[in-house]
Amino acid sequence: MQTTRYRGLIAELRRAVIIIGLCLLAGIIVGQPLAGLVVGNVAYFFLLFREAQEFYRWLEGKSSTLPEANQVLVDVAEAIHFIRVRHRKTKRRLQQQLSRVEKSTSALADGVVVIAEGDSLQWWNAAAGEMLKLEAGTDSGQAITNFVRDPTFLAYLDAKDYSRPFQLQLTAESTRVLQLQVTQYGGNERLIVLRDVTHVTQLEQMRKDFVANVSHELRTPLTVLKGYFETFEGISEMLPPNVAKGLGQMSMQVERMNETVEDLMLLSRLDESDTLKTTALVDLSALARRVMTAAQMLSAERHEFLDEIEDGHRVLGVETELYSALSNIAFNAVKYSPEGGAIRFRLRAKGDKLSFSVKDEGVGIEPKHIPRLTERFYRADSSRNRKIGGTGLGLAITKHVLLRHQAEMKILSWPGKGSTFRAIFPRLKDSIETVDQSSARTNVGASAED
Known part of the structure; x- marks a missing residue:
């Protein structure tokens, strides 16, 4: 195995020994062994130089013949030829694959x-x-x-x-x-x-226009009906009990329909743009406490409320939209929590984010429903939702508002263990710098005291 691998080198050494040996022998015969040795080396290296020239000409394609007397160069040439053949095959295969990719992508x-x-x-x-x-x-x-x-x-x-x-x-x-x-x-x-996506976009716009137009057209007759029912409520004592009861139920359904129309119209306005045209500084801490107060009023002392809202946090946005988004989360916690359950409101900063969350001890949500909760009219449990009420549009509104404020919503829930709804906002840069500077001053002061 080793002999086969080094056969060219062994043959070349044999040739060198023969050339240099003959010249040395001739030098010894004439009494100049050193001169014979020098002549032998020069002759051998001259021969190598000529063969190297022929080899380079062969590499460049200018000659078709190899110096076959030099077995080392013959072995190198065979290896190069093998590499060239393999390279051509690889190149041909890659070209075929590239051609197939181009044809498939063209289709x-x-x-x-x-x-x-x-x-x-x-x-x-x-x-x-x-x-x-x-x-x-x-x-x-x-x-x-x-x-x-x-x-x-x-x-x-x-x-x-x-x-x-x-x-x-x-x-x-x-x-x-x-x-x-x-x-x-x-x-x-x-x-x-x-x-x-032109066709899809046009269909989506048609849907938005339809919802906006229908909502607008329904608003007027619902307002008229609501006015009449309020009038009848004022004289309900004069009406037969069964008529008064029927009018009360109809009034409730009209009110529910009116809420749905109002939410649809709000969604239509939010759909007009994914970005805010005008913004202002909103005190998110104060807004979160307003939402918690409204949730306490809705609860009517049936739940325990935990306030973990940090002060001094602000965001850029539209206050009315943010109130609508956060109140939808809070009111759901009240509606789906059992009497006596705790509802925790938390607002805190973490890095370059602000996190507002509402955690309840309600019935929880199965994991398969969570990805679809922000869809319009989607209900995880339709029978329970009918008893509780609501339009089924609250979380859809929350999602749209948060998107317009470059925020996101995360939902964590476990059946029977409650849910946590979290709205994560980008934090204002000046707030981050202020906190960092305050932290730095605190650390300096602490070091000085130490």
């Missing part, structure tokens, strides 16, 4: 774009070319922001938070709406999948 209805560092376009399929009006011959290497000029898209790319897809309308004149999902891989390379 996709969704657009696929690959961008490199600097947001430069590297490759795209036919669908992406049609959506973004890209030309294969001229647009490769250009920045994708030359074709998608929405500033919010540039901010989305720079933020490098691609957990949510980005939706955009290419031009103000166009009705076409695209949804972009970005995936980062390798170094700074990104894969963008574009999907035409």
Whole structure:
């Protein structure tokens, strides 16, 4: 095994010994052994130099013959040839795979774009070319922001938070709406999948318009009915008992329908935009205490309330929307908690976040229902909810309000052990700096005392 591996080297050593040995022998015969040794080495290295030149010519493809006398170079050439053959096979296989990928992506209805560092376009399929009006011959290497000029898209790319897809309308004149999902891989390379969601967006807008119009049309007759029922309540003593009872039940149902219409109209207004057009500083600590006070009034002393609300926390937002969102969480805790149960209100800062939470000791929610609780009209237990009342829109409103305030809602619940609803807000930078400075002063003071 070893002999086969080193056969070229052994043959070359044998050749060197023969050449140098013959020259040394000739030198000894003429009485100049050192000169013979020098001549032998020079002759051997000259021969190696010529063979190396021929080998480089063969490597460059300028010669088809190898110096076959040098077995070492022959062995190297065989190894190189083997590597070349393997490389060609690998390259051919990769080209075939790339060709299949290009064909398959070309058949996709969704657009696929690959961008490199600097947001430069590297490759795209036919669908992406049609959506973004890209030309294969001229647009490769250009920045994708030359074709998608929405500033919010540039901010989305720079933020490098691609957990949510980005939706955009290419031009103000166009009705076409695209949804972009970005995936980062390798170094700074990104894969963008574009999907035409124009039809879905139009359907969603039709739904929003329908809900808004129906709610508006229902509001007037409900107001008229409510007015009549309030009038009849004033003369209920003059009416037969069965008529008075019927009018009372009808009044309750009208009131319930009116609440549903009001919530639908609020949702319609929230649906108009995912961002707030105007904001103001809101004292979240004071707002949380207002919500807790309202929940205590609804409870009518049937529950124990625990106040763990920290003072001095503020957020940017719309106070009326925030009150609606937080009160929905609080009122649900009151409705679903047994009499005598404890309800804890907590507001505290943690890092760059503010967390408002309401924890109850109610019936709890099965895990399978939690992901759908913020859907409109979704009820985990329809029979129990009918007894308790409500429109089924409260948590949907809360979710929309929190999204508009760059906040999120988390729900923890265990059947029979109660629930915790948490609203997490981004904390104002000046509040973080103030707290950090206060902490620093406290630490300095403590060190001085020590």
